[in-house]
Amino acid sequence: MNLLIFNFFSIIFISLKLVSASGYQCQGPIKLTPPEDLNKIVYWPSIWNDSMPPVQFATQQNCEWQITVPTGLFATAVFYRDAPTSIGISVEFPNGYSEGLDNNDHYPFIFTSPMFKVKLYKSAKQGQFSFKVTWSKYPDAPINHICLMKGGNPVAQSPNSSITVFTAETNVSFLAFSLKNASHYPLLRQSAIYDGDSTSGNFLGNLYAAMMQGKAVISTGRNLAINTFGLYNLFNYTLYMAQDHSNDQNVLKYEGKNCPSDYKCRVTLNALSGRAVIVTSGNQPEFITGIDNFPDNSTLKIYEGVISTNTLVTTLTKANYQYRLPMELKNTIHQYVLDDKLLDIELSRDVNNGYVTGNPISSASTATIPTSATSAAVTAFSSSSGVSSVSTTSSKFSMTTTNTDLTTIFGLETTTKSSPTRFVILVILFSNFIIFLQENQFML
Template identity: 25%
Template sequence: MFWFGFLLIFPVFGEESTQPPLVNACLERQDLNPELPINISKTVSFPNDTNITFLENKGCSWAITIPNNYFAILYINASVPIGGSISVTQSPNHTEKFVDHHVEVALLFVAPSFNLNWFSGNSSKGSIHFTVNWQSFPENMTTQNYTLERNSSSIILDHEDTYTPVVFHAATKVSILCLPGTQREEDTYLRTGIVFDGPDLNSPFLGSLYSIMRSQSQLISTNSTVTIFSIVPIVSHHHVIVQDASMYQNISQIIGLNVNVSAVEIIKINAQSGNSVVFTHNNNPLIDEYLISVDLESGNELQVYFEGLSENQRVATYSTKNNRTHLPQKLQGRLRYYVLSSGNATLSLTRDKWKANWEKAFSGRRGFFTSKYWKSDNKQMRSQQDSFHFIGKEERNATEFRFSYRFLEADLSGDNNIHVVVSDNVQRIHYYDHRTSSEYTNDTEWYSHYGHSISLVYSSINAQSTGFFAEFEIDSASGNYSFWFIFVIVVSF
């Protein structure tokens, strides 16, 4: 019954109190300690007397103690006047402030303590009522353990993965990011996700998943180990991204973005204060992300990374020199990072290939093809590297182009294979390139052929594949015809 009651508590808005109390309600500072031994059924309430007043322009604070192996549930029901506020703080990295007209919210805290602060503003009509209940952590919980290497792929957890403690051991320090949920009303559930600065639940409090999401920054451990645990198991659509912090230095801002499946997202990045990062996550193998356009100032660059921010995970760089020819671009995989080091930029992203015009061929276009999870060192992802690419038109009156390509990386071990086809506008094959472990294994030469479309299929038959990376160029076919036209004239003459 206790847990059911907690699950029903969410932020709501309502009418303000209208009966001004008659006397001062609280002191400037008060200490609130649980009686020992702790009775988990007991709740401490404030105030005990309803006939009280909170004088205007007065502040009150409570320091609330929590023993090891326990957590506290704070429930607040308050009317906050204009200019007033409520704030709750747990050092070192968690503060929430409420200035809504009516506040009703449940919050979780862990050892050793937290502070609750009330300021009445310029009115005596406000009021705050709260309860505190101390609960013990469950016993004999199963712990998950992960090791984070330098330059390795990030570990991605669903919120549900943190219902039991998850311990991360990094080569240097641990960096934690949290992606907002697809349903914003679920963001409050992240308050139950606590990050401990060490190997267990008695380690110092470092922050909450909610504070990470709201801060637009990463949370970094003091040492090489952290523990993440969601105290109350509430289902939500959030993801936690964890990696070794060596790749995430000198970042002034990092923001997680959910890209709408059918819309075009316009993202503005400001890097006036230093490196600014936008990251996106996609766990659906049937959906890809497309970078449609990049508008930025001359001299600035936007860099795109897969899986992490080490140099070997960078896949593309865009500037005013190539942002017209090298886009749109299909960007596959789980995690993409868009990094701007200076100035301002505006990006257009979508997960709809038709809105991206991905299959449209035009003279001067440049780009690349990759396998589904290229750059990932996750074993599960490496078993799902199959991918298909197509650019051009298979219809009458389509324009013919010269399609050029080369493979810079290709895992053709075992039975892995690649098929490249250049066709005309009625699907007749002009050129067919089949690559296996016994053919073209290390061939990085450019190949060029004329047609109306190019398609590429990569099949990863092996249980583990590192995938492939290929560059392509599309140019006008008119140069080919000009040669034959001149040749015919010379022969005729």
């Protein structure tokens, strides 16, 4: 018995010595399968555990590990890399998508059936690399069924404890959002998108990969499922949106964005190769506080909800955008659509950021005009017209309007009014037009 114990520890000692001397060999492919006891952790190399530094590997070898994930299970893997950046080490997801591994990135990956791969590429340099894998059964979770209609509004969600199944009339178009803090992006790997109505469907990606690709994930059929595992403990804001694929309008670049709370942020629409859309979502109003260098012959259309003529909030061009901003949007989903070139937009959810150079906030349904430019005209005509409801003491004069030809000039929209009120409005508009010409040194 004593001799057996001595021999066992001798083998362990010799193995450690060989590994530390030249590094381990791993040409493979090396196949790993779940243990009978799913509570057990599988380590590579088997002589290593996560209380130790990663183990050195030998040079000049291409290695591949194939890790089986049976149906009904998912795998969680953590990788420990300490190697020069010139050494390539990557993981390959079940759908063929690959992601490089970085030093000191110990955030978990989640993989679904049937298999994922780990690859180490040939290099003359040495490095250290180890990993651990656990397999788990899917926990019992409620199923949240959501129907998506042609022409219907998209559905945006924060992570939750349910498995959400979207069912569309055609196909499901699924869009992942960025995070408020980019340093947390690796956490989005703890999610899975499935092609179908359950976790047995083919793996389509995770929220991180879907966000990075800059376009929507499209289901092959009418159903798509999303499992965010424990992300609901970390994030309480929108991380994804789904709609019927017919609503996509053949958009080339489709991105969901989250701005830092209560701070301005800049988003870029890149329509150099085709129409680009940026989507934002939240329960608070959103303010467009600025646009830099609006390109010639480009058009920015802003929608609240689905992209359609009925939900179009405003159309901005180089000729009118300065008179429309800042602008407030109040719906929960906003879609910014650029038809050509590049455009930077400054957004905020802080009402105090809605004021730029003293201009009050406008919106699609309310046009705001400074009293200093109109109070004299209002005072002069209010008594003769019989209008007593127009206030000249407020810091701004607001009127509700709908689209007419004046929209192009003033960024205003007009509705049907009584004759006296219409007369006052026309006087106000004419007064502002004269001031605009004077400020821009036009000859009258």
